[in-house]
Amino acid sequence: MTAEIAAAAADTALDAPGTTAALPGRGRLVLRRFLARRSAVAGLAVVALMFVLAFAGPHLTPWxxxxxxxxxxxxxxxxxxWFGTNRIGQDVFAQTVRGLQKSLLIGFLVGCLSTALAAAAGACAGYFGGWTDRCLMFLVDLLLVFPGFLVIAIVAPRLRAAGWLALAALLALFAWMVTARVVRSMTRSLGEREFVRAARYMGVHPVRIILRHILPNVASFLIIDATLAVGGAVMSETALSxxxxxVQPPDVSLGTLIADGTSAAVTYPWMFFFAAGLxxxxxxxxxxxxxxxxxxLDPTSGKGRP
Incomplete structure (x- = not known):
């Protein structure tokens, strides 16, 4: 997560009064600005087509x-x-769409889980403060100290019975801490705003304040973070595999296909380049x-204005 993205999302949150981030009018404005970016629309179309390929592809081949x-x-x-065969005669197209499907599922599940954890922990730490803040930030610092890749590499093979869901849970467990710190800082700033203080003085339950006033105003940052977390999760899964x-055999992912095809990348390139290219x-x-x-989502950006 770059400082530029965090600052842009923070500005969006702090400039939005009350629950403005959830208003339909602003949603239409954001949609128009997003659609004005051709590169972003192209990226969205590519991701959609890759989902179609991943889930419809297995039905297009008899293998x-x-x-x-x-x-x-x-x-x-x-x-x-269509994509050739590997060294034991398995259809590369069937394996590639299966691996793409698995990698996409893991990536999007990790993105959603890690963002949800970061939102909950950061908002609670920033709003309640005191011991809640100290305990949650101690947990964040503790997880940041652990070498996440090494821990996952050691634990994941021992959870083989749980399948790829265990791998997704482990990736999400080590992917939310930095985002939680940013959400905590944004929540502390929002906690001093008039609409949050008014809700607190009126006796509104803290959980309701967090859900109705805090999180909608950091939603811009969370949406961006979740989007980028998906790509990061797919890369992490690929590296681990x-x-x-x-992902363990006999199942496949893009990472396992790239690993199997690396040694033949020059002599039999179709075994490597289709998975790597996707x-x-x-x-x-x-x-x-x-x-x-x-x-x-950034009101100060000059790009993408309708």
Whole structure:
């Protein structure tokens, strides 16, 4: 998370009175500004098409991702095997769409979980203060000290029975701390605003104040963070799977496909470049969406104005 994005989202939150961030009029303005960014719209279209490919692709080929064609070993792309076959005769297209599906599911689940954790912890720490703040920030500092990649690499293989959901939960567990600190700072500033103080003096329950007044005013930052967290989660999952600590056989992900095809990238490029290309395209598309959301949600940005 860059300082520029955090500052832009903070300005958006602090400039919005009450629950202005949730008003339909502002939503239409944000949508118009987002649609004015062609690169962001292109990124959104690419992500949508990749979802269609991931979930419709397995139904377009007669081959399953674990099926073997013993008559076609390391065959180049053809009418029978669109992306060719690997060293044991498995259809690369079927494996690629299966791996894309798994990586997308993990990425979006991690993005949602980590952002939800960051929003809850940061808002509670900033609003309640005192021991709540100290305990939550101690937990944040403790998790920041741990080498997340190494911990996940050690723990994930031992949770193989739980499947990819355990991997997603572990990735989310180590992906929310920095965002929580930003949300805490924004919440402390919002806590001094008139509409929050008025709600507190009227006896509104703290949880209701957080849900109705605090979180809607940091929603701009959270949306951007969730978008960028998806790309980061897919990259983390790919790295873990590449080294054998992520998605476990017989299932596949983009990381496992890239790892299997690395040694044959020059001699049999279709075994490597389809999975690697989809990974690069997805991460770039997500970053374009994040940039578009930042400009659309930032009232001080001159870009994307209708």
């Amino acid at each position: 399953g991702y674990s099926g073997i064609d013993y008559t076609a070993l390391r065959e180049p792309p053809s009418g029978a095997h 590449y080294f054998g600590f992520g 990974l690069v395209v997805f991460v770039l598309a997500v970053n374009l969406i994040g940039d578009g959301l930042r400009d659309a």
